[in-house]
Amino acid sequence: MELTPQVTVAGLKFDLTIILGTIIAAAIVFGLIYFATRKVSMVPRGLQVGIEMLIDMIRGITGMTYNSKRAEKYLAFSFTLFLFILVANQLGVILMITGEVHEPIPWLGITQEALDEHHGTAHVALLKSPTADLGFAFTMAISVALFANFVGIKNGLGSWLKPFINPLHWVEEISKPATHAMRLWANIFAGEVLITILMTKFPLYITFVPVAVWIAFSLFVGIIQAYIFTVLTNVYIGQKYAGGH
């Protein structure tokens, strides 16, 4: 697939496309929410209605996994997570930017070997969905799993350790973040791959209708996956509050 511009600073690799996508998604989310809540009134109007409906939806998610006090505590996090992943998912569908590179750019990680692999011309993704990157999805999922277990330990070491007697629990603890990450990544990645193939390998007058349909479907999948990711995040954390199971 496409290469991405990467820089290495102090031994740490930074993927510029992912970071740019993340920043843009975050900026869009914050801009939207900030703009929508400038004139907050008792009688909601305009965007405020939409945001409040969204808050109610997220309240539904947190309400079913935590008790009412904790649900409010996780509301802002879940709300932001949902919107961020939603925007990140749609970013690649709507704003995918790919450049062609013919010369190696070593400081961006585009080396001669990489170019040779792609027969001299590399497609470099400049902007795509961060969630279409496996690393991004795993970062999110592993962070959630770590946080969930931290919550579990804080909630009582004994009750956190107890389920580990069952070997299946070990499998579960590993499979949970793995599936959590891959479900999101695979759905978004597959969507972008198919859009790329349809748009680059065939003339547009043939693929116009399928591309339109697939973009619409990808938008839908992006919403669903954002919802699922948020629900599962809350469920995984909520399970640890309940002391294993």
Add this chain to the structure above:
Amino acid sequence: MSFSGLGTSLVQLAIIFILVLLVSKYALRPLLATMNERTKHIEGQISTAEKNRADAEKLVAEQKELLIATRAEAKEIIDRAKAQKEVEADKIMDRAKSQADQMLADAKKEIELEKMKALASLREEVGALSVQLAEKLVGETLDQKKQANLVNAYLDQVGRLQ
């Protein structure tokens, strides 16, 4: 896809962490405060409305009770008035009757008295006439007094026979 590197992950987490903080502080907190305030406001309105309705119902019940009491009182007053009226009428009738009786009795008495008077004067007249008649017939003067006694005795006899 290859793993995009730990650096990317750290940057990504930092961005998301900052985003959560910003959204929470600048957008959600005022919005949630407003939503809570609205919930409280609506709850207040509902409880006020419920209280008002309960008050109104109580008032209506009170009014109804009062109306029933008033109606009963009015009926009692009317009944009492009716009873009073009857008593009064009876009284008036009785008084009229007794008055009439009295008048009748008085009239009778007067009639009796007049009759007696008339009889007495008649008796006197007849006595005198009889004496005059007898004088004329006998040609001598009878003792007026004696004659009168005679006639009276005679008339008493007649009266008794009547």
